[in-house]
Amino acid sequence: MxxxxxxxxxxxxxxxxxxxxxxxxxxxxxxxxxxxxxxxxxxxxxxxxxxxxxxxxxxxxxxxxxxxxxxxxxxxxxxxxxxxxxxxxxxxxxxxxxxxxxxxxxxxxxxxxxxxxxxxxxxxxxxxxxxxxxxxxxxxxxxxxxxxxxxxxxxxxxxxxxxxxxxxxxxxxxxxxxxxxxxxxxxxxxxxxxxxxxxxxxxxxxxxxxxxxxxxxxxxxIVKLIATTPAANSTTAAVNTDIIMEFSKMMNAATLQNAISVLGEQELVNGALSFLNYDAPTGTVSKVKFTPAKQLAANRTYTVRVAGTAKDKTGNSMVGNVMGGFDGIGANDFIWSFGTGSASRPKNLLRNIVNSPNPFNYITNPPGTYFNYSLDTEQAIGEVVIKIYSMSGRLIRTLDMSSNMKGLNQQYWDGLDESGNRLANGVYLYKIHAAVGSDEFVARGKLIVMSERNLN
The missing domain is CATH 2.115.10.20 (Glycosyl hydrolase domain; family 43)
Known part of the structure; x- marks a missing residue:
């Protein structure tokens, strides 16, 4: 000291x-x-x-x-x-x-x-x-x-x-x-x-x-990347993502135009570079967006290269983070990577899931419960299946829906297992599977069986 x-x-x-x-x-x-x-x-x-x-x-x-x-x-x-x-x-x-x-x-x-x-x-x-x-x-x-x-x-x-x-x-x-x-x-x-x-x-x-x-x-x-979208080294980027980079200094836009490239595992990604905060009097920008010409592949690693030819407005380049001399990579090039997750999916078309009555018992007329749900789609609706499980994951009953349509649908279950036996009182799980077009959608919930001796 x-x-x-x-x-x-x-x-x-x-x-x-x-x-x-x-x-x-x-x-x-x-x-x-x-x-x-x-x-x-x-x-x-x-x-x-x-x-x-x-x-x-x-x-x-x-x-x-x-x-x-x-x-x-x-x-x-x-x-x-x-x-x-x-x-x-x-x-x-x-x-x-x-x-x-x-x-x-x-x-x-x-x-x-x-x-x-x-x-x-x-x-x-x-x-x-x-x-x-x-x-x-x-x-x-x-x-x-x-x-x-x-x-x-x-x-x-x-x-x-x-x-x-x-x-x-x-x-x-x-x-x-x-x-x-x-x-x-x-x-x-x-x-x-x-x-x-x-x-x-x-x-x-x-x-x-x-x-x-x-x-x-x-x-x-002293030029560096201060933010990227997707985040560098992330592995769950959406396949329809834009690639956004923010630099620590205003960059010469003309030098960025041909300095940024995106490479898949085997192919060069075509796309368009746009300037998000372009300053026309100086011809500089610090935030850019690369929009791929087509959707990226799922479960794939992509590498983004900012070549050493990219300069800030006073002529400084980024601090390179790779060795030079191979595959056209220069000593001052900056490289970062990200990965895509599973292919992006549309929002879940299974809506308004209600299981009623819940809890249910075997003394009402009829005994059992109803599954209510709506399908919000104009596409062809395929098979809809409801599966009931014990809390340990054992499959108890499968309900194949006979007819399904756009909007509200309802399916009755008598509360019996595949062998026709009543269930013990307790908590059970259910999953609704709906095939719509080429996609499958799932909704989950819990239901409670309460036998006669528990009603008083």
Whole structure:
């Protein structure tokens, strides 16, 4: 907990030297905290070239582990470590000269004070070429690792490049360029990126050099879906549903027009996209509806894709949630799915269900009870069956209706089972089944039998 002195200044406690006094330079530290863990990494020149060392504490800095080498101590410089931790482990990125020019590398370590098992070890993220890739930055949420760095991949001035991993560092998306100023002339360069994630949004800041002056720039890939109909991952959507998506920002409507597609398990779903809150002066919209050209199939999974070509009004795209490079899916595409339930049915045409008398007995004339119901339909009426069950589910009697018509119908039951025996007093269940056209409708209810000895 943060404490303050009597003057209101923050109290950071005493200086605690974490590197040895060995006559060699230890520079460019980075620090990150996750729950009670504190992680420190730095450049260390003890072997004649910079290597990266690391310490950790699980008691908020009161005690640190022994030094742990992160880079390979192979005689080639490894520099500028950057750290970020999530529930899976600690992500570390740095640039390394092991392949004759600087490239960006990634490692993930488990949360453990004694051991430092590498969950992902020395994965090169930048493209191996003759140009330097340097000054990486890393951030994570609970599912995805994001890395940005500067790279002169085209042989001109530096630009900011980016890659992400949806599986905690095991695999990374193809490299994406996030800036493009060098294309406008040799006087511009983008350097020193810092990438952050918050609430599934990604933010980037960097220094842009122009005419020997640096200025700070920002962009945020902060477009996300805030609501969908049907709900994402639901499994009971109606087969006649429209697909509605609401974005967190106003989107460029023209880019959405061809960016949204719906795929069934084997087929592309044709349909029309409409804009629900279109702003004509700016050509933007945040809520769209996709109406399938025909009814969806029942008990089927459907996948909705918002391609990375969809942009908000300032040119930002959504944060992609899938790997790129297969079946035309791009690194910045966003995908969600839903499932349909059974085929939609018309409303129940069995109406006005009345069982009377209820309770009934065997001393009235006639004994038993009447089932009254109406059929609200113009379609052909097929078989109507009434089934009576005990509370345990045993079928007691089936009544086949001899004639049925639109409107009110009535069926008498003498209260006897299939063998002609009276029922014991108690509660019973009934179900009315009616076939109308190609559909079957069901109504349910309870009835009570009360014998003579219970009437007084």
């Amino acid at each position: 943060i404490s303050y002195d009597a003057s209101g200044n923050i109290n950071l406690g005493f200086d605690n030297q974490v590197t040895p006094t060995d006559g060699w330079e230890s520079t460019r530290p980075d620090i990150h905290c996750y729950k009670d863990w504190i992680y420190l990494a730095w450049n260390d020149l003890r072997n004649g070239v910079n290597e990266i060392y690391f310490k950790k504490s699980n008691d908020m800095g009161n005690n640190f582990s022994a030094e742990i080498p992160i880079s390979d101590n192979d005689g080639f410089p490894s520099e500028r470590p950057r750290l970020w931790a999530n529930q899976t482990g600690l992500s570390i990125v740095w640039h390394d000269l092991r392949e004759n020019n600087f490239e960006v590398y990634y490692k993930m370590l488990e949360h453990n004070l004694i051991t430092s098992k590498a969950l992902v070890n020395n994965k090169r993220l930048s493209k191996k070429d003759i140009y330097d890739s340097m000054n990486p930055s890393v951030t994570c949420d609970d599912k995805t690792v994001y890395v940005a760095w500067e790279d002169a991949a085209d042989g001109q001035k530096k630009e900011i490049f980016y890659s992400s991993s949806p599986d905690q560092g095991k695999t990374f998306t193809p490299t994406t360029i996030l800036t493009g100023y060098a294309a406008f002339g040799f006087s511009e360069s983008s350097e020193y990126p810092k990438i952050m994630t918050h609430n599934q949004n990604v933010h980037l800041a960097w220094a842009r050099k122009y005419s020997n002056n640096y200025d700070i720039f920002y962009k945020g890939t």
